[in-house]
Amino acid sequence: MCGRYTLHSSLEEIATEFAAKAPKAKIEKRYNAAPAQKLPIIIRQQQNYIKLFSWGLVPSWAKDPAIGSKMINARSETIAEKPSFRSAFRKRRCLVPVNGFYEWHKTSSGKRPVYITPTNGNLFAFAGLWEVCEQQQQPIHSFTIATTEPNNILKDIHNRMPVILTSNEARNLWLQQDAPIEDCLKLLHPCKDEEMQYHYVSRKVNATYNDSPDLIQPVVYDEQSEFF
DNA sequence: CCAGACGTTGTT
DNA sequence: GTCTGG
DNA sequence: CCAGACGTTGTT
């Protein structure tokens, strides 16, 4: 699964990486981006744009926006059929730029947060979907992140991971509105082992009010440390 | 026909 | 909006 | 994902 990530690259760096037009609004460096927050994503409408949408997809028919808190991830195995996702999967795919993401490794001495980053130091692009819900006073623009089975790097840590599109070909196809659905489905697989690395980090990341660079610093866990 | 759901992960 | 269940 | 709330009436 994927429920937290970082994005500390500047808007300019993101715009360059994805050949996208940046919004006027500024963005802060994020070391603990969480669901329900407005975060930058890449969508294509004539050209690529960076937009600030809420994490947690609110379907167009939703009467209660709280449903978005249950829609932070979309299983790639069923993404084309589920009522909440299928229309977005057909017409509203997006990329979610991240510098790294967190997973929680369940051990006998509690859950330990792990931070996963690209081996090449560039940005990861998660495969996502976006939606707009007009049922409310104000339209709600939101997104979700596709998940898949873990690769060999992560399989001992967690049983799901986000779909990461590493090649420009894959990213372009995913953003292309009229791309054949079968081709899009083929992109929904774990990325290669050699494309990611990880280390353990402090449990400070658990609380969303912590959001600082020290959250991604490596931490060594052993049995001793569990008593403090 | 109308009413009600529409999700994921992980744990049992 | 669209599908399933009753 | 984790943290924190989970309720009503009436009064300030």
Added chain:
DNA sequence: GTCTGG
């Protein structure tokens, strides 16, 4: 336990 909020 389960839902909401971040």
